Amino acid sequence: MTDPTNIDGAVAEQAAAPDIAALSRAELLRALNRPETGASLVDEIIIKVGTDIIEGRLKPGDDLNSVELSKLFRTSRTPVREALLTLQREGFVEIEAHRRPRVAGLSLSEVQDMYRVRAYLYEMVSHCVVAAASEEDLDRLEEVQARLQQAADCDDVDRYFWTNVEFRNTEAGLAQNTTLVRVLDSLGLRMLRLRHLSLSLPGRLATSVEDHDRLIRAYRDRDAKLAAAFSASLVMRGLRTIERSSWVGIGS
Amino acid sequence: MTDPTNIDGAVAEQAAAPDIAALSRAELLRALNRPETGASLVDEIIIKVGTDIIEGRLKPGDDLNSVELSKLFRTSRTPVREALLTLQREGFVEIEAHRRPRVAGLSLSEVQDMYRVRAYLYEMVSHCVVAAASEEDLDRLEEVQARLQQAADCDDVDRYFWTNVEFRNTEAGLAQNTTLVRVLDSLGLRMLRLRHLSLSLPGRLATSVEDHDRLIRAYRDRDAKLAAAFSASLVMRGLRTIERSSWVGIGS
DNA sequence: CGAGAATGACATGTCGACACTTTCCAGATT
DNA sequence: AATCTGGAAAGTGTCGACATGTCATTCTCG
Numbered sequence: 001m002t003d004p005t006n007i008d009g010a011v012a013e014q015a016a017a018p019d020i021a022a023l024s025r026a027e028l029l030r031a032l033n034r035p036e037t038g039a040s041l042v043d044e045i046i047i048k049v050g051t052d053i054i055e056g057r058l059k060p061g062d063d064l065n066s067v068e069l070s071k072l073f074r075t076s077r078t079p080v081r082e083a084l085l086t087l088q089r090e091g092f093v094e095i096e097a098h099r100r101p102r103v104a105g106l107s108l109s110e111v112q113d114m115y116r117v118r119a120y121l122y123e124m125v126s127h128c129v130v131a132a133a134s135e136e137d138l139d140r141l142e143e144v145q146a147r148l149q150q151a152a153d154c155d156d157v158d159r160y161f162w163t164n165v166e167f168r169n170t171e172a173g174l175a176q177n178t179t180l181v182r183v184l185d186s187l188g189l190r191m192l193r194l195r196h197l198s199l200s201l202p203g204r205l206a207t208s209v210e211d212h213d214r215l216i217r218a219y220r221d222r223d224a225k226l227a228a229a230f231s232a233s234l235v236m237r238g239l240r241t242i243e244r245s246s247w248v249g250i251g252s
Numbered sequence: 253m254t255d256p257t258n259i260d261g262a263v264a265e266q267a268a269a270p271d272i273a274a275l276s277r278a279e280l281l282r283a284l285n286r287p288e289t290g291a292s293l294v295d296e297i298i299i300k301v302g303t304d305i306i307e308g309r310l311k312p313g314d315d316l317n318s319v320e321l322s323k324l325f326r327t328s329r330t331p332v333r334e335a336l337l338t339l340q341r342e343g344f345v346e347i348e349a350h351r352r353p354r355v356a357g358l359s360l361s362e363v364q365d366m367y368r369v370r371a372y373l374y375e376m377v378s379h380c381v382v383a384a385a386s387e388e389d390l391d392r393l394e395e396v397q398a399r400l401q402q403a404a405d406c407d408d409v410d411r412y413f414w415t416n417v418e419f420r421n422t423e424a425g426l427a428q429n430t431t432l433v434r435v436l437d438s439l440g441l442r443m444l445r446l447r448h449l450s451l452s453l454p455g456r457l458a459t460s461v462e463d464h465d466r467l468i469r470a471y472r473d474r475d476a477k478l479a480a481a482f483s484a485s486l487v488m489r490g491l492r493t494i495e496r497s498s499w500v501g502i503g504s
Numbered sequence: 505c506g507a508g509a510a511t512g513a514c515a516t517g518t519c520g521a522c523a524c525t526t527t528c529c530a531g532a533t534t
Numbered sequence: 535a536a537t538c539t540g541g542a543a544a545g546t547g548t549c550g551a552c553a554t555g556t557c558a559t560t561c562t563c564g
Contacts, residue, residue, distance in 0.1 A: 033341075041518080067545065076519045077546090078330075085334065089285075089341045098525050098546055113431040117376070124372050179365040179442075183435055293548080319515065328549045329516090350516055350555050 023162045024051055027169065031185040032086065045073055045083035053092050053103055054192045055158070060105035064093060091190040106194070108243075114191055115239035121184055122168075122235055123228040126215075128175035130224040137174045138219055144170055145212055152205040160208075161199050165192070167212065198238040201245055211237065275414045276303055279421065283437040284338065297325055297335035305344050305355055306444045307410075312357035316345060343442040358446070360495075366443055367491035373436055374420075374487055375480040378467075380427035382476040389426050390471055396422055397464050404457040412460075413451050417444070419464065450490040453497055463489065 025047050034043060049069070052058040064084060070077045084101050087093040094104045133141075144167045151160035168188070172181045198204065211234045218227035277299055286295060301321075304310040316336060322329045336353050339345040346356045385393075396419045403412035420440070424433045450456065463486045470479035 065545070078518055081546090082333075082337065082517095085337060086341070089338070100526095100545070110430060113429045117429065117431045117435060120376050121373075124369070177365045177369065178362060179369045179439070183369060183439060186438060187431070187435060317515075330548055333516090352515065352556095 020159050020162055023166065027162060027165050028189075030169070031189050032090070033182070033185070041073075041075060041079045042082050042086075045069070045075075045080055046086055048073075049083065050087060050092060053087075054196055056193070056196070058103050060103050062103045064101040064103065066101070090186065111194060111242065112239065114187065114194075115235060118184070118187055118191065119232040119235040121180070121187070122231040124180060125172055125175045125184070126219075126227040126231040127224050128177055128180070129171060129219060130222050130227055132176045133174040133219065138216065141167070141170055141174065141219070142216055145216060148212060149209055152209045155205065157200050157205070160205055161196050164195070164199070164208070194242055195238060197245070198241045201241055204241060207237070208234075272411050272414055275418065279414060279417050280441075282421070283441050284342070285434070285437070293325075293327060293331045294334050294338075297321070297327075297332055298338055300325075301335065302339060302344060305339075306448055308445070308448070310355050312355050314355045316353040316355065318353070342438065363446060363494065364491065366439065366446075367487060370436070370439055370443065371484040371487040373432070373439070374483040376432060377424055377427045377436070378471075378479040378483040379476050380429055380432070381423060381471060382474050382479055384428045385426040385471065390468065393419070393422055393426065393471070394468055397468060400464060401461055404461045407457065409452055409457070412457055413448050416447070416451070416460070446494055447490060449497070450493045453493055456493060459489070460486075 028047055028050055029043060032046065034046075049058070049064070058064075066077045066080045066084065069080045069084075073080065084093055084095065088095045088101070092104055093101050095101045129137075144163065148160065148163050148167060151163050165188075169181075169185075172184050175181070199208065211230065215227060215230045215234065218230055280299055280302055281295060284298065286298075301310070301316070310316075318329045318332045318336065321332045321336075325332065336345055336347065340347045340353070344356055345353050347353045381389075396415065400412065400415050400419060403415050417440070421433075421437075424436050427433070451460065463482065467479060467482045467486065470482055
């Protein structure tokens with residue numbers, strides 16, 4: 001582990017903590033499978049609209065008028081259209097022909113389905129990680145875990161959230177199966193809204209950190225079955241939280 | 253107000269043998285999550301280019317010049333661009349900024365990854381089917397299976413191929429988990445090229461029919477474990493075929 | 505004679521404009 | 535008063551054109 005936080009809190013935090021905006025931006029682009037050197041115009045729009053949806057500033061059913069968006073971003077409608085199409089493919093936006101695009105809704109049963117599939121897939125990830133990851137790989141995972149702990153200590157939900165995304169993606173990367181990563185990405189994107197909501201509920205961060213700890217220990221012990229079980233239960237706990245919350249699915 | 257189109261003539265067409273082109277078209281659009289009533293322009297391009305890639309007329313590395321395509325389809329570049337972006341999202345096309353789009357390649361290890369994930373997911377499908385499908389549902393599955401048998405008897409690879417797609421999709425539908433279906437769709441699209449190749453090899457159709465038979469019997473017996481095993485082995489048999497063939501991955 | 509720079513052709517990214525579809529509102533009709 | 539109808543307003547789908555970036559060839563210079 002790294003040194004404890006006996007230094008001045010504010011300074012240590014700023015030094016150890018990369019910019020959230022940059023982090024979220026990078027994770028989003030990676031998940032969208034976008035080349036780093038891409039045309040920034042479309043990417044800007046995707047990121048702005050996408051994070052607005054994920055973090056709840058845009059709600060299901062909200063209109064996404066392409067003319068207005070183009071005014072907002074000082075571009076023509078072409079890049080806006082492309083961005084909306086990409087967001088549609090990821091399930092953030094619904095587009096019907098000749099109708100205004102809207103922020104997509106999610107029914108509760110859809111949400112449950114998504115979590116089940118995700119849990120199932122993460123069991124596979126865990127099996128692969130145990131089979132393929134070196135000790136150094138696990139060190140990398142633990143480093144992310146340390147930052148997770150920090151964020152939890154500060155009760156910084158947004159930071160925790162995006163670092164958590166990083167953790168899960170690192171884990172998936174260790175599985176050495178690009179297809180698995182890609183599938184999880186496309187699924188994960190759809191779920192980002194929910195995961196954000198789930199982590200926003202009080203007391204959730206502490207238990208989440210604990211779960212991650214146990215998961216890493218299982219990896220260290222090379223116990224595939226245990227790791228898979230923890231991994232799946234970590235996902236399903238998110239679902240339980242949402243089910244208990246006041247979440248109501250919003251019409252598809 | 254109402255219809256003058258009741259000239260219902262010989263609409264009782266070849267119910268036994270639906271048009272392959274229509275079948276492939278429908279399956280593709282469904283997998284792409286496209287509304288039925290969509291703008292046909294973009295869809296036409298997607299279907300033409302997509303099936304050309306799947307059935308091997310377009311090979312990895314081939315250029316997909318948007319100007320030339322727009323001439324070919326007698327449209328402007330805008331719909332072509334949109335179609336190519338969709339195909340990119342599904343892994344058929346690679347687009348780098350300011351470079352000509354190309355038909356995407358597949359390395360052997362990627363192919364193996366894809367089959368492994370697909371096999372794993374179909375185990376989940378089988379579990380869900382056993383849990384959720386009624387006897388009538390299984391009847392529907394068996395009906396598709398009958399058509400599969402027919403196609404195999406005729407040694408009609410293309411028909412068998414697309415009917416097989418229908419079978420797998422029906423099965424996934426019975427799992428009653430829309431997310432699972434969607435994930436499988438996006439993965440399945442990427443694999444269509446390979447599955448087509450795999451089934452093209454001699455002697456493959458007969459064994460495939462046999463496998464499907466056993467799978468259905470397991471469903472009838474409500475034996476989830478057995479069904480999952482058959483389902484996975486059905487997928488992996490496709491991989492084995494490809495590995496044994498002269499397939500060489502073409503540069504990513 | 506060969507390597508690097510300039511140049512031109514070509515393809516993509518973006519733009520503003522136009523036609524068509526949908527939506528909404530006001531006036532006419534029953 | 536409620537409903538139907540007509541048409542304007544708003545928004546999308548498509549287009550042709552321009553600007554920018556990339557590639558290939560040629561030209562220059564060591």
